[in-house]
Amino acid sequence: MFPELIHSLLSNIWAIFLVALFFGCSIFVHELGHYLAARRRGVHVERFSIGFGPPIWSWRSADGVQFQISWFPLGGYVILPQLADLGIIEGESTTEAATLPPVKYADKLVVFAAGAAFNILFAFALACIIWVVGQPESEETASTVIGYVSRMLDLPDNSRIISPAAAAGLQVGDKVVAIDGQRVLNWFDLNQALIASAGRDAQNQPRTVFTILRGGQTLDIVLHPRISTEDEIRRVGIAPGYDLNVYAVTPGSSSDRAGMRPGDQILTFNGTREMNVGGFAEDLSANPRQPASVVVRRNGAQLTLTLPPRDGPKESAGIEFLIGHHLAHPSPFAQISDQVITTFRTLWALINPHSDIGLSKMTGPVGIVHIFHEAAEAGLRTVLMFTILVNVNLAVFNLLPIPVLDGGQMLFATIGRLRGRSLPINFIVTMQGFFAVFIGLVILYLSVFDVKRWYRDSQADRAAAAEAAAPMPGKAPAPARP
16 A cells, blocks of 8 residues: 555656646746847846746846746746736836837737747647657547447436437448538547537527548538537537457456457447447447347458357446557647647637537636646656647637737737827726736636536546446456446
C-alpha cells in the first residue's frame, strides 16, 4: 500500500508540475509577445506580470520595467500606459500617459496583435515536436466508419427513445464523410461537428445531414439528433468502428469452449456485422440461453464457431479485445489549421441561436486546469497536444473585438483612426470596466460548471477504480471487455 501511495503522490506532483509549466508558459508567451513588440516599437513598458493581484515575487530592471509573479496565476498582463488604461484589471499605472509621446496606429496594432501571434508561434513549435515524435492514435478514433448503431438512446429525463441513427437507417460499416456539408476526418472531428451543428427542421427540432459512403455510393441521410448525456449535447446513437481483435480468451469460458483463440478477428455474430465492443456486447446479451454463430477470421481464413448458451445476459463470454494504436505524424500546419477550424466552429455554435451549445458547455480556467491535469496523467504527448489547442484558443479569443481583450483595443484604435481623433478616454474606461466585470462574471459562471464536471469525473474515476479492484472470477485487465 505504501509504495502505491508514494507512486500516486509522485504522479500527482508530476502532473501539477506539467500543468504549471505548460499553462504558465502559454500565458507567459502571450505577454512576452506584447512586451517584445512594445520594446521593439518604442512603447513604454511599466510592468510585466504573470498572474493578477499582489506580487509573490518582483524585480525591477535597470530601465525601470517591473517584472513580477502574482498570486492569481490564471492570466497575466503588460502595463502599457500609452496604449490602454486597464487599471481595473492590472492596477493603476504610476506613469501619466499624457507625459509620454503618442503611439502610431500601426505600432498599436502590432503590439496588440503580438500576443496572439506569439501564441500561434508557440503552438507551431509544439506542433513541430508532435510531428517528429508522433501523436498516439487508436483505430477506434482514427476513422469515421460507424461500428455500432444503438437501438435506443437515453434522454436527460431518464426516458428512452429509438435512437436517431437507428430511426434514420444508419448501418454498421457506413463511413461518414461530412456533416451538414462540413468534411470530417476522424471520430473526434465527427463528434465536434455533430455537437456544434445548428440545423433545424420546420418544427424547430434539431436536424443534421450525414453524408455517408455505403457500398460505393454516396448518400445524404437526414437525422434528428436529441439532447442526451449529462452534458446535454446533441447525440444520435453511434460509436466508431474498428477491428474486433481477440486479445485473450478465459479458459473454460463459453468462447473457449467454442474454439475462440487469441488473434482471431470477430466478423459477425448471428449474421450481424461486428465492429465495436459495445455492439458485440449488446448482441451477445440479447439471447444468452441460445447458441450463437460467430464468424471469425484466423490466419486469413474465415471460420464459423458455435458459441454455447450462457447462464444469463450478465455472464461474460470470456473475451478480451485489443484495440490497435499507432503514432500519427500530422504536419504542424495541419495541426494548427485543425485547431483553428475547431475553435471557430465552436464560437459560431455559441452565437448561433439555432445550435444547442450554450455558455455552460464552454470551459473556463478551472476546466482548462482540470483537462491539463488529466492530460498530464496521460503523458507528455497529450499535454503537448492540449497545449497547442489552448494556445490557438487564446490567440483567437484575444483577437475578438471585445473591450479589455486585445481585439477590443485594436477596435478602439481603428475607430479612432477612422474618425481622425481618439475615442474619449472616459468612454473607453467605462466600456473596459463594464466588460471587465462581465468577463469576470462569465469566468465565475463557467467555473461553477467546470467544478461540477471535475467532481463528476472524479466520481466516475473512483467508481471505475472500485469496479476494477473488485474480485471477479476470470477478470483480467484489458482495453475493453463485454
